[in-house]
Amino acid sequence: MKNKKDIGRLFQEKFKDFEEIPDELVWNAIEEKLRKKEEKKRVIPLWWKLSGVAALFIIGILLYQNSTATKITNEEEKIVFENDKNSTNDILIPEEKEENNNKNEEKIVFENENASGNKENITKKSNRSNWKTDKNAAVVSTKNNKSKISNESFSNSIREKNTFINNKNSSFIRNSKEKIASQNTNQSEKSTINLNTENKLIFDLDKSITEKKTITNENKIDSTKTETSLAEVKVEPNALEELLSEKEKKPKVEPKLNKWEITTAIAPVYLGSSSNGSPIDSQFANNSKEYENTMSYGVGINYSLNKKFTVRTGVNKVNLSYLTNNVEFYPEIGTSRIQNIKYGGQGVFINIQNILLEPRVNLNASQFGSIQQMMSYYEVPFEVSYRLLNKRFGINLIGGVSSFVLDDNKIMVVSDDFSALVGEANNLNKLHFSTNFGIGFRYSFFKSFQANFEPTFKYQLNAFSHNNGGFRPYFIGLYSGISYRF
Amino acid sequence: MGLDQLIQECKKGNIRAQEQLYKLFSAKLFSVCLKYSRSYEEAQDNLQEGFLLIFEKILQFNFKGSFEGWIKRIIINFILQKYRSQKVFEIVTENFPETVEIEIEDDDISMDFLLKIIQELPDKYRLVFNLYILDGYSHAEIAEMLEINIGTSKSNLARAKMILKEKIEKKASNEFNEAK
Numbered sequence: 001m002k003n004k005k006d007i008g009r010l011f012q013e014k015f016k017d018f019e020e021i022p023d024e025l026v027w028n029a030i031e032e033k034l035r036k037k038e039e040k041k042r043v044i045p046l047w048w049k050l051s052g053v054a055a056l057f058i059i060g061i062l063l064y065q066n067s068t069a070t071k072i073t074n075e076e077e078k079i080v081f082e083n084d085k086n087s088t089n090d091i092l093i094p095e096e097k098e099e100n101n102n103k104n105e106e107k108i109v110f111e112n113e114n115a116s117g118n119k120e121n122i123t124k125k126s127n128r129s130n131w132k133t134d135k136n137a138a139v140v141s142t143k144n145n146k147s148k149i150s151n152e153s154f155s156n157s158i159r160e161k162n163t164f165i166n167n168k169n170s171s172f173i174r175n176s177k178e179k180i181a182s183q184n185t186n187q188s189e190k191s192t193i194n195l196n197t198e199n200k201l202i203f204d205l206d207k208s209i210t211e212k213k214t215i216t217n218e219n220k221i222d223s224t225k226t227e228t229s230l231a232e233v234k235v236e237p238n239a240l241e242e243l244l245s246e247k248e249k250k251p252k253v254e255p256k257l258n259k260w261e262i263t264t265a266i267a268p269v270y271l272g273s274s275s276n277g278s279p280i281d282s283q284f285a286n287n288s289k290e291y292e293n294t295m296s297y298g299v300g301i302n303y304s305l306n307k308k309f310t311v312r313t314g315v316n317k318v319n320l321s322y323l324t325n326n327v328e329f330y331p332e333i334g335t336s337r338i339q340n341i342k343y344g345g346q347g348v349f350i351n352i353q354n355i356l357l358e359p360r361v362n363l364n365a366s367q368f369g370s371i372q373q374m375m376s377y378y379e380v381p382f383e384v385s386y387r388l389l390n391k392r393f394g395i396n397l398i399g400g401v402s403s404f405v406l407d408d409n410k411i412m413v414v415s416d417d418f419s420a421l422v423g424e425a426n427n428l429n430k431l432h433f434s435t436n437f438g439i440g441f442r443y444s445f446f447k448s449f450q451a452n453f454e455p456t457f458k459y460q461l462n463a464f465s466h467n468n469g470g471f472r473p474y475f476i477g478l479y480s481g482i483s484y485r486f
Numbered sequence: 487m488g489l490d491q492l493i494q495e496c497k498k499g500n501i502r503a504q505e506q507l508y509k510l511f512s513a514k515l516f517s518v519c520l521k522y523s524r525s526y527e528e529a530q531d532n533l534q535e536g537f538l539l540i541f542e543k544i545l546q547f548n549f550k551g552s553f554e555g556w557i558k559r560i561i562i563n564f565i566l567q568k569y570r571s572q573k574v575f576e577i578v579t580e581n582f583p584e585t586v587e588i589e590i591e592d593d594d595i596s597m598d599f600l601l602k603i604i605q606e607l608p609d610k611y612r613l614v615f616n617l618y619i620l621d622g623y624s625h626a627e628i629a630e631m632l633e634i635n636i637g638t639s640k641s642n643l644a645r646a647k648m649i650l651k652e653k654i655e656k657k658a659s660n661e662f663n664e665a666k
Contacts, residue, residue: 007588007647007654008619014600015620019513020520022533027508029534034501034541041499 066259261302263314263452263483269294270476271320274459277470278324279427280371280411281338283354285469290323290370296477298379308387312400316379319408320475323370326355329413330366340467341411343423350413350422369415375428375463376408383436398438402458406430429465434458438479448485453478489553496544504541511554512537515561521616522565524605532568536561562621566631569609586647588654595654603653610634611646618643 271291278284300314329352337343338352352371383400409424438456445451459474487495487506495503515536519529540557547556604612613632617623618639623631625639632639 004587004589006585007651008586010588010595011600011604011615011619011650014595014597015517015521018517018521018597020517021513022516022530026516026530026534027505027512030508030537031501031505033538034499034504038499038501 258448258485259304261304261310261450261483261485263300263302263481265296265298265300265314265316265452265454265479265481267296267477267479269296269318269320271322272474272476274472274474275470277468277472279425279464279468279471280324280340280373281352282469284324284327284371287327287354288325290325292321292323292372294319294321296379296479300381300483302385302483307390310385310387310396312383312385312398313381316381317376317407318379318404318475318477319374319376320473321372321374323372323414325370326368327352327371327413328355328366328368329353329415340425340427340469341423342426344421350420352413352422367413367415367418369413369418371422372410372412372414372419373425374408374410374412375406375425377404377406379404381436385440392444394440394442394444396440396442398436398440398454398456400436402434402436404432404434404460404463406432427464427467429462432460432462434460434474442483450483450485451480452483453480455479490549493544493547493549493553496541497547508537511557514554515558518558518561519565520601521604521620522562522613524609524612532561532565536564539564562617563631566613569613570633586644586651588651599657600654603650606653607646607649611642611649614639614642615646615650 270293273289276286276289278287278289296316296318298314298316298318300312300316302310302312304310329350331349331351355368379402381400381402383398383402385396385398387394387396389395406428409428411422411425413420413422436456436458438454440452440454442450442452455476455478457474457476460472463473464471487503489510492503492507492510496507512533516529516533519532519536520526523529523532540560543560547553604615607615610632614628617628617631618625625636625643628634628639629636634642
């Protein structure tokens, strides 16, 4: 029998339990793609982990460098001795204490001429130490687990060599003192400190020491590690003495261990514009502008990334001011308001006009003079400096950006015997930026102090939010000041 | 392993669990693909890509609501967005009947044939027909899913029905003639 049925219902009924099993090849294709994705996912986290570990390692080294550099001042606290009976003459060799001794450890004290020069200083500072001296011994502490030193740590240590060679003496002393301190505290700690200090001491000796050479040195020392007595043991004195003499021949490099520097800077500021125009009103576009000399003062803080590069920031207060000449102004509540001025105070009653404009009105009451626009900012620069010359007298290139926060903003009219506040500019950005380029000259006159003179050109990018009238300001500051390294 | 546990394992990317899940739902989802695609081959491709998408999105499943409904929706949306780029503008002017009736012997019509003529429909008609008739969406919902307006949805449905009716009747009369 034929039934009349809504076609929709027909299909619904027919397809109600419709299911069909797909071909196997569909799953095969899915599985293959799933496996490929798994592979990818495994590889990526591995990379992240590796780079994360590498980053931590590098950070750790940098921090270690930093912290060790500043430890010099805390020498006395660091030295912890249990039996302070013995009087001291000079330092350099830690006296082995039996109860704290790792019997398998051997210590050899290394010393050179420079160290001896400082010996007196050191003596004074740590009278309570139990150090003995021995001129021709070398300190390279060894440990049982020397084998833990991997090539990786060696190559990283090589990179650190600059800081340590340049400040060999202090680091040497610090290293040794750390050893003493650690000896008396914790055996396990000792191993790590010694491990690191070993590396550093070795590279202390000479830049030119190759990896191989030091490893062989260490290995040789290692082989004699059953000794317990200190100091008098001379291991490879020839090789070490060789290094000693090489070291002495090298010119003394200015220590760059101090990475931080604070500076003060005062600068006369010369404002200018790369094109004529007026951000006050277009009628003044072609009026002559007179840029007034103003000042900037501030402080800065610099951090040396390495011998060549330093990053710098700080805070400055900078005042800018210029005149727009050949204007006349008169008291009148004029209908011609200047767009870019937000009138305030008496400003409402002052009408300003370019002298050269027609028609001229109210000749009797008008005064001839200038419009003075004043802007002051708090500036935060972010700059990088590149060291070109690095002696007592240094030269560097400086580049970067600054951000400016608007503080004071005034527009005034001035004439020979009269001045009045008109209002403020409404087209100045509260925050704007500049690109900076400069050359720095510095002279080290005393220890960690330097005198700086850094003429810098700062091109203002977006000082005006609108209607800058073709006025593109820049300023050159002759930043001079004193800086202190620490 | 219960379904929830199976889903958890799939979230972790366990391929064995994923295979199990596939075996559980592939027949149902393949039938969906067959209805919405233009051909058997295209349905296979859509099933494959659809499942890969499901295994990616399974992380977002919060065990709220029906899992089967959720994965079915994923597949349907996947197929729809493939066709969405095709702009078929319909100007709805004509009146169309709400119900299209057909005289039919129930046993005359085979599933294969019905499936075939559905697949032969122009895309927009086929999608609307499936969504409305076979999967129970409203015209408002369809309008949103296909980014067309409700009137278009209604007219597409009507046209789909007309075409299907013609084809069925044609086949029936052919068979009738052959039988003679």
